[in-house]
Amino acid sequence: MTHPEDISPDPHKAEATYYTIEQVATRTQLTKRTLRYYEEMELLPQAERTEGNYRRYTEDDLQRILYIKSLRELLGFSLGDIRKFLQAEDEREQVRTAFLQQTDVQQKIAQLDRADELIQEQLTLVEQKINGLEQMRHQLLQRLEKHTHKRSILQNS
Amino acid sequence: MTHPEDISPDPHKAEATYYTIEQVATRTQLTKRTLRYYEEMELLPQAERTEGNYRRYTEDDLQRILYIKSLRELLGFSLGDIRKFLQAEDEREQVRTAFLQQTDVQQKIAQLDRADELIQEQLTLVEQKINGLEQMRHQLLQRLEKHTHKRSILQNS
DNA sequence: TCTAACATTGACGTTCACGTTAAAGTTGTG
DNA sequence: CACAACTTTAACGTGAACGTCAATGTTAGA
Numbered sequence: 001m002t003h004p005e006d007i008s009p010d011p012h013k014a015e016a017t018y019y020t021i022e023q024v025a026t027r028t029q030l031t032k033r034t035l036r037y038y039e040e041m042e043l044l045p046q047a048e049r050t051e052g053n054y055r056r057y058t059e060d061d062l063q064r065i066l067y068i069k070s071l072r073e074l075l076g077f078s079l080g081d082i083r084k085f086l087q088a089e090d091e092r093e094q095v096r097t098a099f100l101q102q103t104d105v106q107q108k109i110a111q112l113d114r115a116d117e118l119i120q121e122q123l124t125l126v127e128q129k130i131n132g133l134e135q136m137r138h139q140l141l142q143r144l145e146k147h148t149h150k151r152s153i154l155q156n157s
Numbered sequence: 158m159t160h161p162e163d164i165s166p167d168p169h170k171a172e173a174t175y176y177t178i179e180q181v182a183t184r185t186q187l188t189k190r191t192l193r194y195y196e197e198m199e200l201l202p203q204a205e206r207t208e209g210n211y212r213r214y215t216e217d218d219l220q221r222i223l224y225i226k227s228l229r230e231l232l233g234f235s236l237g238d239i240r241k242f243l244q245a246e247d248e249r250e251q252v253r254t255a256f257l258q259q260t261d262v263q264q265k266i267a268q269l270d271r272a273d274e275l276i277q278e279q280l281t282l283v284e285q286k287i288n289g290l291e292q293m294r295h296q297l298l299q300r301l302e303k304h305t306h307k308r309s310i311l312q313n314s
Numbered sequence: 315t316c317t318a319a320c321a322t323t324g325a326c327g328t329t330c331a332c333g334t335t336a337a338a339g340t341t342g343t344g
Numbered sequence: 345c346a347c348a349a350c351t352t353t354a355a356c357g358t359g360a361a362c363g364t365c366a367a368t369g370t371t372a373g374a
């Protein structure tokens with residue numbers, strides 16, 4: 001019997017820690033099927049492979065997967081939403097890389113502008129959700145307050 | 158002397174505004190199919206019907222539907238979750254009705270406490286989501302700020 | 315009264331987000 | 345090297361949440 005829990009990092013090869021799909025599944029609380037599915041749906045880049053075609057995940061992959069999971073579970077995004085979201089993020093990364101190699105100031109500013117556009121899109125999405133949730137929160141708090149008030153009346157009778 | 162020509166079935170009943178399923182669909186941005194489906198799934202009570210078996214929705218129905226919609230879209234609840242959620246809420250309504258008929262102050266307070274527990278559960282969920290979103294919002298805003306800073310440096314060169 | 319534009323209930327179809335199984339290949343441990 | 349335990353892709357299956365007919369009945373306005 002193997003021990004999937006046994007994932008102690010090797011201090012000698014700290015930078016080259018790879019995870020099997022099983023280990024990633026355990027760590028992220030997703031299934032192996034789901035991980036392959038996310039790759040198929042282009043939420044994840046094609047994972048690195050071993051000689052025998054086994055997927056090998058890096059720490060970065062793991063983080064991205066956890067990010068995806070939070071987008072899904074916390075924000076309730078569909079995989080389609082997430083793909084768009086991540087693509088915007090990836091494009092922003094491209095822009096950033098180009099930015100570093102650019103010498104023309106006007107070009108650099110244009111790239112910043114483009115990056116800002118992408119960020120703004122994401123921001124709008126996030127803020128819409130926050131507004132809806134805040135409204136809901138207020139309604140719930142109002143009810144609690146009303147009850148507190150009622151309670152004080154009852155206790156003073 | 159004014160004589161009402163139409164004999165209202167129940168003179169005690171207030172003059173109510175009714176909506177057709179189409180009107181509800183337009184106002185809630187849901188489809189007619191979805192409205193029938195929600196009724197079938199027992200998220201909505203059986204809607205009132207006209208003589209010809211057409212559904213007639215009340216303002217209360219409309220509010221409940223909008224509530225269901227926000228539970229789905231904002232909190233990402235499944236219809237099954239929502240059914241349970243609403244049942245808990247209906248139970249709370251029962252408690253409230255009992256509350257009004259109750260004379261024992263301790264009992265009344267106990268009922269308020271119970272209602273608060275249910276509200277608190279919902280509130281915690283909502284706040285967790287808000288926190289996750291706020292964190293995300295912060296990251297995005299920070300990036301925008303950083304870009305603004307970079308831009309000012311570029312423009313002063 | 316006529317009729318266009320609504321509504322009704324089945325019933326089958328579709329999309330999403332995976333689950334499951336099968337047939338095959340790979341890896342690590344004894 | 346043997347072999348159990350892993351992995352691969354491909355393909356079909358599934359439940360939720362509707363979409364989309366089709367056949368039929370209802371309503372409101374000219």
